[in-house]
Amino acid sequence: MGHISIYMILLIAVLTVGGFFYNKSSALNKFRQARAAAGGKMALSSWHSQASYHGYFTAWLVGLATLAVFIIGLFIQGSGTGFNALWLAAMILTGLAVIILTGRQVSGQFRARTYVERFIKGLLIFLSVIAVLTTLGIIASLLFESLRFFKEVPFTDFLFGLQWSPQTALRADQVGQSGSFGAIPVFAGTFLIMVVAMSIAGPVGLMIAIYLTEYATGTVKKWVKPAIEILAGVPTVVYGFFALLTFAPFVRGFAESLGFSVPTQSALAAGVVMGVMIIPFVSSLSSDVINAVPQTLRDGSYALGATESETMKKVVFTAALPGIIGAFMLAISRAIGETMIVYMAAGKAANLTANPFEAVTTVTVQIVSLLTGDSDFDSAKTLVAFALGLVLFIITLLLNVVALTVVRRYRAKY
Amino acid sequence: MSEKTLTSEAAVKRLKKRRGKEWRFRMWGRASIAFALAALAWLLFSIVGTGYTAFQQNFMRLDFQLTESVLAPDGTRDPEKLRGANYRRIVQTTMYEQFPEVTDRKDRQELFALVSASGSTNYLRQMVYKNPDLVGKTVTVTVPTSDQVDQLLKGYIKRDTDESRRKVSNQQIAWADTLKERGVIKKKFNRILFMNPDSRDPELAGIASAVVGSVMILVVAFVLAFPIGVGSAIYLDEFAPKNKFTDFIEININNLAAVPSIVFGLLGLAVFLNFMGMPRSLPIVGGMVLALRIFPTITIATRSAMQGVSPSIVDGALSLGASHTQAVFQQKLPLAAPGILTGSIIGMAQALGETAPLLMIGMVAFVTEIPNSITEPATALPVQIFLWSDSAERAWAERTSAAIIVLLVVLITMNGFAIWLRNRLEQRR
Incomplete structure (x- = not known):
């Protein structure tokens, strides 16, 4: 797309808007003529559509027709860098022809509004279908590239293999080939970091939600809520930088003071920072759920003499449990899919370990490190990133769908 | 009606325990909020603490003699040809003039390292390209110091660490301090950060x-x-x-x-x-x-x-x-x-x-x-x-x-x- 395209798009806009005003005024004129011919006594209702709908009708058709010419032109001309008089003429002629043709249509009987509303509905359906197309696009692209990968590496080797070293060749004589693709260490690392993150974000987020919904006074709420929302608004790359620059050295220093030797990049550093990032997510979802528990349940519990915390723990929490589980599942799905923090703070070495003080790697880290940098897209080394992406997508999809259904069903219950 | 008539001792004890639990539960809530706020505060302080000094940067105000014999030995004023001229030489000469007593080649190299080499040469090149008539004249230009000097004067490179463990030598520290006293080096608002694109040199990189x-x-x-x-x-x-x-x-x-x-x-x-x-x-x-x-x-x-x-x-x-x-x-x-x-x-x-x-x-x-x-x-x-x-x-x-x-x-x-x-x-x- 060169500059010519921008002028073409401007031209489409001018023709469309011009068509609108031309036909709107021509509709008004025709109506006034008809009224004058009828001796000035003509009911408004004898015209089916308002003048502006005649204008919209033209604008729609002009816009679609010129857009079609534009796209066809783009395909014929390729990049569309040069000036092309034929293209320009075709565009203007199409636009003017549609304006004149639709201008002739204007009459009291012409149902412009009905057509315009049909157009609008069609456009809305088209826009909603994009959502479906996006999902299909994700599935298709991940599946397609993954299948190419599984042609080279057996499915079971990938899913159950214990050795992950895609960057290095297995044997010296392997030219252009790369190493082993057992993804278990990668999955284990992802799981470990997720557990660290959730063990911070889960209790803290839930307690914040409980305190803010049940105990906090107006002023506390007024100041604490936005502050926690700031945590949610901080980009993940900033958390990653914080983990890299401040928190990871802090963890190492702390561990060294206890007599351990720890690498700077560790599952703990990345997991804790990620946990802090997820706190607002857990707390806002949980407080929605807790708020949805009807007041009558609380009142009943208080009437039996329970304290506030007993009511909270035994009545509200129990009633809200499905929703809270849903919230946690969404948080887990976010922790698994988080990229920047782990990429910057967790390391790239695939260790199969349960020790949070060691460096581990995650699915997202591997995807980024395999796909950034100059590499051709046909080697198993880059294709495996799509297989990892597919696994990531399937797991988060399951978590999301189950969580969303649980939360929705739970809301319907009360 | 005292409590005793209504409740047994065991019940009072139970009540005390329950109230203790209630208090603890609230404290957990407060502690959670405090944790989240402390994390936020730490994050912000750590980043603002490292970053706020970057909004100012040390610059050198130097008089550069755009000597004709260096830039245009053949007397040309063609901007394209002047582009390829040796501006490094000009900057070096200017830097050496600051401390004429330094003559050793290695020392002079260290002296030259005080100024941002690519920053100053590029700036002069642009100036001459736009206005070739400047050749032969003396221009007073503000150029950034090298990132090491900048970090030193901001106090991030510790003067008391061993010389071998820092990138700035004792000599360079002395020169930088002298230049600062003379008013050649001054700290100014860092326009480079906002006006420049990315660069390999930190002192020239912008967003x-x-x-x-x-x-x-x-x-x-x-x-x-x-x-x-x-x-x-x-x-x-x-x-x-x-x-x-x-x-x-x-x-x-x-x-x-x-x-x-x-x-x-x-x-x-x-x-x-x-x-x-x-x-x-x-x-x-x-x-x-x-x-x-x-x-x-x-x-x-x-x-x-x-x-x-x-x-x-x-x-x-x-x-x-x-x-x-x-x-x-x-x-x-x-x-x-x-x-x-x-x-x-x-x-x-x-x-x-x-x-x-x-x-x-x-x-x-x-x-x-x-x-x-x-x-x-x-x-x-x-x-x-x-x-x-x-x-x-x-x-x-x-x-x-x-x-x-x-x-x-x-x-x-x-x-x-x-x-x-x-x-x-x-x-x-």
Whole structure:
């Protein structure tokens, strides 16, 4: 797309808007003529559509027709860098022809509004279908590239293999080939970091939600809520930088003071920072759920003499449990899919370990490190990133769908 | 009536225990809030603490003699030829003049290292290119010091560490201090940070190209995501028949909002780059990927805003003879507009902070020019932060933190505006 395209798009806009005003005024004129011919006594209702709908009708058709010419032109001309008089003429002629043709249509009987509303509905359906197309696009692209990968590496080797070293060749004589693709260490690392993150974000987020919904006074709420929302608004790359620059050295220093030797990049550093990032997510979802528990349940519990915390723990929490589980599942799905923090703070070495003080790697880290940098897209080394992406997508999809259904069903219950 | 007549001793004990539990439960809540706030405070202090000094930088005000015998031995004034002239020589001469007593070759090298070599030579080259008549004259120009001197004078390079363990020698420290006393080196507002594109030298690197890239990406993302988000919300809420396909679209949109952002990067890589063959690093591709990422957010916000509009308004419009479309577009949508706007701003803020999908479509290029259009390679502010954070030098950490401060200020302004808008909206109802 060169500059010519921008002028073409401007031209489409001018023709469309011009068509609108031309036909709107021509509709008004025709109506006034008809009224004058009828001796000035003509009911408004004898015209089916308002003048502006005649204008919209033209604008729609002009816009679609010129857009079609534009796209066809783009395909014929390729990049569309040069000036092309034929293209320009075709565009203007199409636009003017549609304006004149639709201008002739204007009459009291012409149902412009009905057509315009049909157009609008069609456009809305088209826009909603994009959502479906996006999902299909994700599935298709991940599946397609993954299948190419599984042609080279057996499915079971990938899913159950214990050795992950895609960057290095297995044997010296392997030219252009790369190493082993057992993804278990990668999955284990992802799981470990997720557990660290959730063990911070889960209790803290839930307690914040409980305190803010049940105990906090107006002023506390007024100041604490936005502050926690700031945590949610901080980009993940900033958390990653914080983990890299401040928190990871802090963890190492702390561990060294206890007599351990720890690498700077560790599952703990990345997991804790990620946990802090997820706190607002857990707390806002949980407080929605807790708020949805009807007041009558609380009142009943208080009437039996329970304290506030007993009511909270035994009545509200129990009633809200499905929703809270849903919230946690969404948080887990976010922790698994988080990229920047782990990429910057967790390391790239695939260790199969349960020790949070060691460096581990995650699915997202591997995807980024395999796909950034100059590499051709046909080697198993880059294709495996799509297989990892597919696994990531399937797991988060399951978590999301189950969580969303649980939360929705739970809301319907009360 | 005392307590004893009503309760046994055991009951009083139990009550005390229960009240203790209540107190502890509240303390857990307070501790959790304190933890979250402390984490936020630590994050902000650590970044502001490292970054605020980058808004000022040390500059040298020097008189450069643009000697004709060095720049144009053949007497030419052709700007193109003057471009290739030896400006390094000029800068070196000027630096040596500061301390004429230094004659040793190695010492002179160290002396030259006080000034930003590429910064000063490029600046002089530009000046002469624009105005060739300057050759033979003396110009007074402010050029940045090298990053080491800058870090030293800001106090980040500790003077008491052993000479072998720092990159600035004792000699250089003495020179820098003398130049500062003479008023040659002065600390000034760091325009370079805001006006320059990326550079290999920390003292010359700025966020201008990244900011321009981010703005372009956001504009593309908004232009695409806003109609898709609002349109699909209107369709699902108002026009869609209640059937399996509509449910499917709905589940799809809710799920897309929770899909990890890196998956959108993979989609962009597979479809836009590999399948459609678009080049890497373009803001238009980044904008398209992020549009797919944020439109579900806008859809969800629009739907909840529209559900908040009282149905009596639509009923009123319908009973006055408006068509369904008219009632929705002319009555319901304007009332839901503030909510839609809030959701869109939050979506845009999300897009502005997004890094991983942009890495996937190759926006990690080293961009040394400010892009002019959405089809020129660019980078984005969060990606720039990521790239800078990779460098170990202290000067980079300072600049990275400064870039983060800029990003956070913009994001907090956007989110604050959205929250303010939402609160105003809630008050009105």
